[in-house]
Amino acid sequence: xxxxxxxxxxxxxxxxxxxxxxxxxxxxxxxxxxxxxxxxxxxxxxxxxxxxxxxxxxxxxxxxxxxxxxxxxxxxxxxxxxxxxxxxxxxxxxxxxxxxxxxxxxxxxxx
Amino acid sequence: xxxxxxxxxxxxxxxxxxxxxxxxxxxxxxxxxxxxxxxxxxxxxxxxxxxxxxxxxxxxxxxxxxxxxxxxxxxxxxxxxxxxxxxxxxxxxxxxxxxxxxxxxxxxxxxxx
Numbered sequence: 001x002x003x004x005x006x007x008x009x010x011x012x013x014x015x016x017x018x019x020x021x022x023x024x025x026x027x028x029x030x031x032x033x034x035x036x037x038x039x040x041x042x043x044x045x046x047x048x049x050x051x052x053x054x055x056x057x058x059x060x061x062x063x064x065x066x067x068x069x070x071x072x073x074x075x076x077x078x079x080x081x082x083x084x085x086x087x088x089x090x091x092x093x094x095x096x097x098x099x100x101x102x103x104x105x106x107x108x109x110x111x
Numbered sequence: 112x113x114x115x116x117x118x119x120x121x122x123x124x125x126x127x128x129x130x131x132x133x134x135x136x137x138x139x140x141x142x143x144x145x146x147x148x149x150x151x152x153x154x155x156x157x158x159x160x161x162x163x164x165x166x167x168x169x170x171x172x173x174x175x176x177x178x179x180x181x182x183x184x185x186x187x188x189x190x191x192x193x194x195x196x197x198x199x200x201x202x203x204x205x206x207x208x209x210x211x212x213x214x215x216x217x218x219x220x221x222x223x224x
Binding site: 044 | 207
């Protein structure tokens with residue numbers, strides 16, 4: 001069953017702008033992860049934030065986690081055309097060996 | 112370093128034919144292994160996962176099966192493909208634990224005709 005829901009489903013921005021994607025989930029988690037998928041390719045792990053963390057940075061990526069609202073956001077700053085991809089959130093649910101995936105946000109960065 | 116190999120990249124198979132997709136992992140021992148299917152424009156559907164040799168958990172009843180004959184080898188099979196088996200199949204591994212993400216293979220685009 002789907003747990004994560006990304007919002008928006010699709011996002012189109014200009015190069016240099018920031019892109020923000022959101023993810024909501026339903027049950028308690030160990031961690032939440034963000035992945036990128038270029039068209040026709042496998043997924044690439046971007047960042048993992050544990051349930052006791054509130055914010056994490058990796059290069060131009062900033063992830064926040066609000067466990068009280070069961071939501072997370074992924075911010076990509078100063079976007080580039082190469083950031084064009086689908087972005088998925090996945091939750092590592094307590095007492096579960098599997099990730100639960102959202103349906104993804106399709107990001108288009110226009111040059 | 113750890114790598115994951117998945118092949119073939121694309122496959123066109125007739126309805127009723129068998130299927131065998133292979134995934135191998137290098138550079139790690141006793142990984143958790145996963146097979147996912149992704150329909151066009153959709154999220155990932157977990158098909159099978161394995162925490163050890165010969166240990167397979169099936170997530171959905173379907174026309175597919177999985178096997179793990181060696182620690183770092185995971186095989187997805189079907190005896191008779193259906194049109195509905197078309198999709199993008201992804202293999203992934205993880206070390207387990209709450210601090211690590213998954214590493215995905217490059218995927219196999221299967222078209223059943």
